Amino acid sequence: MTAPHILLLGKGGQVGWELQRSLAVLGRVTALDFDSTDHCGDFTNPQGVADTVRALRPDIIVNAAAHTAVDKAESEPDLARIINATTPGTLAQEAARLGALLVHYSTDYVFDGSGTRPRTETDTPAPLSVYGRTKLEGEQLIQQAGCQHLILRTSWVYAARGGNFAKTMLRLAQERERLTIIDDQWGAPTGADLLADVTAHAIRHLGQRPQDAGLYHLVAAGETTWFSYAKYVFAAVSTAFPAIKIIAKDITAVPTSAFPTPATRPHNSRLNTAKLQATFGLQLPHWQQGVQRMLHEVLA
16 A cells, blocks of 8 residues: 655644654655745635645645634734634645645634633534634634545643743743742643654554544643642652752742633643543543653753
């Protein structure tokens, strides 16, 4: 059997960067970004992206491109909609014509963040922000196009490459004696490397069982708040890297209302991953495991 041709879009982002590694073992990968010159990977240009798919005729399309600036999306809703909904919908139409599998990433922001129960795939979405609404529309357009698809909803994504919450908190803890951190938003920090590895595993699985395609939730196991996440990072760094001096002694938990933002943040970002784990035969690692690995990669 010939190895598949995989088109990866959004290669420069945190998830896209890790996907370049994880997808390489599955077949031939053509990786594009917004500024690629050989083919159009610019998601503000749906027709250009469609032309790319028609020219390359991939067997699998993996879309890691998105408008993820949650607050900025509030002031540029049309741009967010093109990148998060219109172009993914166009991709799905092209995938349907080709008979290609489309892999796409979505978010817990499609929900309203109420309650404390981890959301399942069958729960009714009710997004609170432009980002959440456009990501939900992207999901719906993909489903309506009728292509074979794998939509993975995730949350609190971080990577060793680029900025992330843990790095920011660590920098601030070395500069300031007092920190205030939100303690009423709950979720599971999820590594871009975990998303990439599970994606590769799922693609391989769907090659044997295409009937298992669809919508799944994918986050690391466990749950925490931003406050507890930061405290875990400080403790882990103090133990493993004692040369790094953390001067923050007064670390205060505050509600979301202490940090007003243009976009409303969900208080409950918990996602139930039972369907994914059962279908693909996986046991997802605890969030602390991935954070530990990321810290050692960044600091060692």
